[in-house]
Each structure stands twice: as structure tokens, then as C-alpha cells.
Amino acid sequence: MDIAIDHGRCIGAGQCALIAPQVFDQRIEDGLAVLLVERPDDSQREAVREASESCPLGAISVREDPPARG
Numbered sequence: 001m002d003i004a005i006d007h008g009r010c011i012g013a014g015q016c017a018l019i020a021p022q023v024f025d026q027r028i029e030d031g032l033a034v035l036l037v038e039r040p041d042d043s044q045r046e047a048v049r050e051a052s053e054s055c056p057l058g059a060i061s062v063r064e065d066p067p068a069r070g
Contacts, residue, residue: 001045002063003052005033009059016060020047033059 003023012031016024023040024033040048052060 001040001048001065003035003038003040003048004061004063005035006059006061007032009057010055011057011059013056015054015056016051019051019054020044023048024051 010032012026012033014026014031014033016033017026020040023035023037023044025036026032027034037044048062052062
């Protein structure tokens with residue numbers, strides 16, 4: 001799972017930090033979202049997806065890892 005934050009769109013609503021506090025936080029100086037963990041483990045996947053979907057301006061994008069070949 002890769003996560004990106006578009007700081008040009010982020011308005012500092014803070015939903016991401018409330019939903020997935022182990023992955024997102026907010027900068028003190030302007031409230032914009034920051035990543036605490038660039039590649040969260042599987043236990044955080046649902047919270048990260050929910051945080052992305054809850055962002056009012058869609059500033060968080062999530063790309064899932066491709067399925068493992070086997």
C-alpha cells in the first residue's frame with residue numbers, strides 16, 4: 001500500500017489523523033496532513049482506506065500493492 005497526500009488540496013480538516021492516528025498526523029504550523037508511516041502494515045489498511053475516503057477534498061490517495069505471484 002502506497003499513500004500520497006496532495007498538500008495543494010489538503011485543508012487540514014484532520015479526519016485522517018482522527019481515523020488513522022498511527023499513520024497520519026497534522027503539522028503544527030498549518031494543520032496540513034503528514035504521513036507518520038509511508039507503508040503501513042496490514043493492520044492499518046482499513047483505517048487508511050477510510051481516512052482516504054473521508055478526506056473532504058480527496059487529498060489522500062491510496063494505491064494497493066499488486067497481488068503476489070505464486
